[in-house]
Amino acid sequence: MSGTVPTAAPVLPIRGRLRPLGLDQVRITGGFWAERQSINAAATLPHIEHWLERAGWIGNFDLAVQGDLSRDRRGREFSDSEIYKFLEAMAWEIGRTGDAELESRFRAIVRRVAAAQQADGYVNTRFGRPGQAPRWSDLEWGHELYCVGHLLQAAVARARTRPGADDGLFEVARRAADNVCETFGPDGIDGLCGHPEIETALVEFARVTGDDRYLTQAALFVDRRGHGRLSDVEFGREYFQDERPVREATVLRGHAVRANYLAAGVADVAVELKDASLLDAVRTQWSNGVARRTYVTGGQGSRHQDEAFGEDWVLPPDRAYSETCAGVGSVMLAWRLLLADGDPRYADLIERTLFNVVSTSPSADGRSFFYTNTLHRRELGTLPDADRPSLRAAASLRAPWFEVSCCPTNVARTLASLSAYVATSDDEGLQLHQYLPGTVEHRLPDGRDLCVSIATDYPHGEQVRVRIESDDDRPWSLSLRVPGWAAQGATLTVDGDTRPVGPGFATESRTWRRGDEIVLSLPMTPRFTYPDARIDTVRGCVAVEHGPLVLALESVDVPGVETVDELRVDTSQPPRLVHGRVTVRCRRVHSRDHDWPYRADAVESAPVVGEDLDEVALVEYHDWANRGPSTMRVWLPTAR
Amino acid sequence: MSGTVPTAAPVLPIRGRLRPLGLDQVRITGGFWAERQSINAAATLPHIEHWLERAGWIGNFDLAVQGDLSRDRRGREFSDSEIYKFLEAMAWEIGRTGDAELESRFRAIVRRVAAAQQADGYVNTRFGRPGQAPRWSDLEWGHELYCVGHLLQAAVARARTRPGADDGLFEVARRAADNVCETFGPDGIDGLCGHPEIETALVEFARVTGDDRYLTQAALFVDRRGHGRLSDVEFGREYFQDERPVREATVLRGHAVRANYLAAGVADVAVELKDASLLDAVRTQWSNGVARRTYVTGGQGSRHQDEAFGEDWVLPPDRAYSETCAGVGSVMLAWRLLLADGDPRYADLIERTLFNVVSTSPSADGRSFFYTNTLHRRELGTLPDADRPSLRAAASLRAPWFEVSCCPTNVARTLASLSAYVATSDDEGLQLHQYLPGTVEHRLPDGRDLCVSIATDYPHGEQVRVRIESDDDRPWSLSLRVPGWAAQGATLTVDGDTRPVGPGFATESRTWRRGDEIVLSLPMTPRFTYPDARIDTVRGCVAVEHGPLVLALESVDVPGVETVDELRVDTSQPPRLVHGRVTVRCRRVHSRDHDWPYRADAVESAPVVGEDLDEVALVEYHDWANRGPSTMRVWLPTAR
Known part of the structure; x- marks a missing residue:
């Protein structure tokens, strides 16, 4: 686009209404996002590297070389992908700042990965070696192609920020991509990955190499999905979008990260192949997903069970899953559609999601993370240990690391490349x-x-x-x-x-x-926001927004109130801006306890309305849970 | 109690305010429950036997004898328990009717089970044979003690309905119980089962044998729970009530079936050992569980993810799990507390749960079942195949069988023994x-x-x-x-x-x-029921009840309305009884579709109120989904 120097951006479509500018063209010099980029560089990247080493996930590549993998391997089947996402984050960060020390750490990890690649280009620490399950023996859950996809994305990030660098990553990626094309080509295994990601990565790899073979393979993976090639798992084939062909689906559904990653890859394929009907299918899925299955924060995924979209209008705040990675995937998808169509509605969702999902995940110090981003915390619950990975995805405070730790690396790569979305x-x-x-x-x-x-x-x-x-x-x-x-x-x-x-x-x-x-x-007056009446779980409630920010009521801001559930907001007075904080007028209520919580008398079931609390200050949602354990609500019941 | 003939009842405490009457003392001669008992006998029992054979779960016992178990065993780790629950159901049914043909089928299955028992009394088709995992090697998920528990309950049912029968079941059970006591006694494995059930079963086995050794073992299992002996699983130790000692817990929590089975066993131990503080802990857990964590149907468990109770007031109708087996467990628990305390509130919950959970599970023909009992069905979803087991727990119509098929046998044994709860x-x-x-x-x-x-x-x-x-x-x-x-x-x-x-x-x-x-x-006027304001998910809604029955709005009763979510009920007119059906006055609304479902304008977010539909007939909740696919709501939004 800019002569012979590639644009330092994660997505470079061959055509579309808009062309992206990269890190080399957009500089962030201060403010909200510069601060987050700075914390990401100074705290989050070292934090991630510490945990990747401590958890043994980088060490798995060393074990592969030593031959001890089948005995000593640590981590889940997709742990390799965290190393690749970390490499991608580092590549963007090096591209952004030219940090020499980071460059040397980057190269050291690439060397360890490269050493574990097998002669034919296959690289994965979980499968295929003596004592391990055979390669490609578990396409539903094995995540092998997913891992290759993240490897390719790291190599693409590097190629666009340090073209021609002699670190060896691009060659590792090319050999892995070739191995995928040889293995899963028209004459190869008639399969696809349970977790989409390879599709978008192969298209970008085609763009960076100019080799259409990778694009053809991506298109083949897209075509294969939706015909029941994957086994029917407990969550149903919808979980990995395999229950119907991509072209026939009309809404985002199933596992929310998988859904967004897939749709991003499908958009890439459609743009490259000028496949108007395929692109139109993605547009429709996005529009319906946003209109009926997205939280006010931009968060997606309302089911803990399968980390999935619910049916239309199923958006419980207290059981919101709203996984950080689904937010990242939603940004990926909306950005591709924005480039294709030029419709600012896509950028609206990106803004909402960046401010209220992606930036909510990391703590103020950048060293702990929300995996899920609930809109209502009723109890303090079990607080995470700052020195132990959290087994579970949801906690009252952010956790330093997870058994499934996809979110920290996804946040890191997004923040490091953020200027490419501006x-x-x-x-x-x-x-x-x-x-x-x-x-x-x-x-x-x-x-x-x-x-x-x-x-x-x-x-x-x-x-x-x-x-x-x-x-x-x-x-x-x-x-x-x-x-x-x-x-x-x-x-x-x-x-x-x-x-x-x-x-x-x-x-x-x-x-x-x-x-x-x-x-x-812009009209920066804080405002009440009313939900569609079909969202049953927030009937009779309002949210408060301030510009692009969703606000929340956090118990640490209301001394003397046991739980935020004991407050009612008076909507007859609009929210106000007082000394830089948004306040609403609240009334305290006292609930009546009964043996049985369902009564023939409406009055008996209603709480007793107590004293007026006057103004209660709200917190920016992304900043909640940074002041110790608390309870929190985004949707506030209104006073009658 | 009645001289030398034992009372034919599942629970016979040594003391308590009330003493149960059994099947031999209470005869049901007609009406709602007689009809269900008749369908249970004529349709459900043969249906279960058909599926137990077809699924190979009874056949596993034959494979054990043949030595082919490690290769050919079918079903989940707890499938043996379904055979035992089926035997229990048959035992009660034979006790109720004296059906000779059923007696011969009962004996045939007992012979196959007995043949597979090992020399030391251990009996389980999943563990311990060559090529299988060792006995007791997976206490978290293996369900071995759980299976023994259901074997004991079957033997107890038989001993109380056909004392001294020469079928051999009681001897199998005694040897299995002895094996448990030898293996898990004070000097044995310091462990417990991830799924409670052995506790209540051992107490009842002590009652039927008069041998306190089994009671002592049950008490030991109760004492061991709550100290983290089970591994910390993804759902947390609360999942199997192992996160805190039984005496210290103040509310039912974790997996809802496990919670109820455990509390039932704890109540049994407490009554037998005159342990007042232990019994008081169970009372408190029950009271708080009922006051804050129970659906209006009596259903329990609001989380699909771990089939668990949510936190207080987390009771989403559309994501209600309300597992049939949790309803059965709730009846077991409440019945024990009723016998201990004589408080009719326990019988109130039993009535509610029998009418609105247990009798909701089976279809009108007794050949398909709800595993979960949602209170709101928004979409028809994927309809189950009448000839295939359902992989998933939730469906728009009942399914004939499940991969995890605990519910059909639990319904069958409850209905066959129902007169013992009267x-x-x-x-x-x-x-x-x-x-x-x-x-x-x-x-x-x-x-x-x-x-x-x-x-x-x-x-x-x-x-x-x-x-x-x-x-x-x-x-x-x-x-x-x-x-x-x-x-x-x-x-x-x-x-x-x-x-x-x-x-x-x-x-x-x-x-x-x-x-x-x-x-x-009794005042059989249908009535509106209002929820506690802390149940956020049903704010602004009413339920309709008629006597002990919860009613529902089902789309098949409202021709021309696409989804029941498009109706609003007018609460200014009470529900009426018209030709035997309860009706409410409804208004139709038309939702406004927007690109984004959250608006600054309250009016824009609200639906357009349409024509008055006059009276809409409701269905008895237990009887919904018997007329083809439909959408359904128990909680009805009110017209403003």
Whole structure:
């Protein structure tokens, strides 16, 4: 896109309405996301490496070389993928900062992985060696192709940030990808992976190599899914989207991470192959998934049992699964659809999900994580041990590591590559999708170099000031996304003229001069949000939102109240902003205890309304559980 | 209790406020339960035998004898228990009807089981033979002691209905029980079973044999639980109630079947050992479990993930697990507490659970079953195949059999022994807990023979007419339970005098003459029921109840309405009884579809209120899904 230097971005489609800008073009210089990137680099990456070593998951590659794998291997069947996701995170981080020490750690791990690769390119520490189950003997649960997919994504990240680096990762990936194509090609095993991921990875590997063989293989995997090739497991074939062909599905369903990863890969295949009906199927699945099966946080997955989407409108806050990785997968999918279609609704969901799912997972210090992101915590429950991996996915506080520890590495790679999800270009100019202090540079196809800088306190400040930093005699267009939540009161000011703008792109096409400024002003008044009446579990409740942020009521903010469930919010007074915190007027209630909680008398079942608590301060949802154990609600029952 | 002939009842405590009457003393002659017992005998028992043979689970015992077990064994680790539960069901049925053909089938199966027992008394087809895992090598999941427990319960049922029968079952059970005591005694393995059941079974076996060794072993198992002897599994040790000592727990928790079976066994141990504090712990657990963690149907278990109780107030109707077996376990527990304490609240829960959980599981024809009993079905979903076992626990229609098929045999043994849960005695007379057409006979400790007959259309008719069928010169007391739901309007008529009675026992002590009649009249007006406000998932909804029956809105009763979720009930008009069916006034609503289901405008989020549908007929919950696929709700949103 920018001459011979590849764009440092995870997704580079051959066509589409918008073209992504990469880490080399978008710099984040401060604010909400810079702080998270800094914590990610300083705390999370070393934390992950510590645990990957301690858990023995990197050591598995050494054991493979030593021949002790069948006896001493540690970790679940997909643990190799965590090393690959960590390598991907490091690759983006090195691309972002050029950290030399990180570069050397990166190379050391790549060497250990490379040493374990077998002669024919197969690399996996769980299968295929003496004393282990044979290769590809458990396509439902073995995650072998899934692991290869993450290896390819790491290699792609590296190739786009350090093209031609002599670390050997790309060669490992190429041999693994070739092994997959040889094994699962038209004349090979007629199978597919229980956990999608190889599809999107192969397409990107085709893009980075220019070799369509990988694209063809990805398309074959997509075609194979949905015909019952995978066994019928306890959760049903819907769990891995194998119950119906991809083209026939009309909504995201089954395991929420699998669903998003698959749909991302399908979008990639559809774009590359100009398969309009296939892309349309993904659009429909996304639209219905977002309209009926997504939490207000952007979180997806309402079932603990199978980490899956529920049926339409099944969105219980207290049993929300909303896995961090499903949030990452949702960003992956929405970004691909945004590039394909240019519809800002996709960027709306990305923003919501980044602020309220991806950034909720890590603690303020970047060393513990939520695996699931519930919207209602009723009890403090069993608190995690800061020095032990958590067996279970849900806890009242974040845990340092998990037996299934997919989320920390997914957060790390997303944060390290975050600037690649901020801006795009088309032949006319630039589009800004996410707002943060920083700079965006881009060379148009006709060779003109554009540059803008952005100053904003977003998500807290009202104004996004975009300053033109390049001079050009010919006009080009600058588009700013007006978020869907800013339906009333947003304005755009250009050259002293202010005009109201509504959700979608606010576009200004003109001959820009260095120093020109365009100011998007957003209505940063905190607001009540009402759920669709079909979501039974939050009937009679409101959420409170502030810009793109979902807020929550956390017990540590209400001294003297035993549980947040004893509060009712008075919706006759809108939420207010008081000294930088959003408050709502609440009333305390006292529940009546009965032997049997179902009564013929409505009054007996209702709580006793107690004193007015006046204003109660809410917490930004992503920041809850950073002040010790607490109970928490996003959806607040209203006072009658 | 009745001289030398044992009472044909599953539970015969040595002490307690009330003494149970057995199948030999209580005859059910018609009505709701007679019909279910008849279907159970004619359809369900042969259906179960067919599937036990077809699935190979009885055949496993033959394979054990042939030595082919390690290669050819079929079924899950607990499949032996289904044979034992089936034997128990047959034993009660033979005791009830004396069916000679059933007797011969019973003996044939006992012979196959007996042949597989090993020399030291151990009997299990899953463990301990060449090529199998060693005995007791998987106490968390192996279910070996659980299986022995059900073997003992079958033997107890047989011993109390055919004492001294020469079928050999009792000897098999005794040798298995002795093997357990030798293996797990004070000097044996310091372990316990991941699925409680052996505890209650050993106590009953002690009662039937008079040998306290079994009681001592049961008490040892109870003491061992709650100290982390079982491994920490994914669901946490709470799953099998091993996270804290039995005496310290204050509420039913973890896996709902395990919780109830354990508490039943603990109650048995506490009663036998006069351990007042232990019994008090069980009472507290039951009271809190019922007050905060039980569905309006009596169903228990709100989590699919681990088939477990949720935290307090977590009772989502659409994700209700409410496993049939948890209902059976709840009846077991409440019955033991009723016998110990004489508190009619226990009988209230038994009634609710029998009508709305246990009788909901089997289809009208007795050949398919609900494993889970949801309170809200939103979609038709994947319908079960009438000729294949269902892999999954939840379906829109009942399934003929399951991979884990605990529920059909549990329903069968409960229905066959149902008359043992109807009436009790104390030194003063009789107590009637459940109402059905039938007769109750009893010999008081002083030798007097009492007999009453009961005529009623319960649960549909208002009147329960109890006629004295014996003559005696000395007074004795007759107590009739006034259900908790009959808080207003119940009356008792004796000898022409009518007086109001409230929930609890209505007791009449007098010298009764043959032909005397006592009539309990219950307020059979259908009623709205309101949930405690802490149950977030049903806020703004009402249920409709009619006597002890929970009603439901089923889509097959509302032609032209796509889903029951499109209806709102008008609570300003009470439910009415029209031609034998309960109706409510409903209004149809049309939901507004949006791209994003959370809106700043409350009106936009609310549905459009449509035409009045007038009266909509409800179905008795236990009878839903007997007319083809449908959607269904127990909790109905109210019209504003």
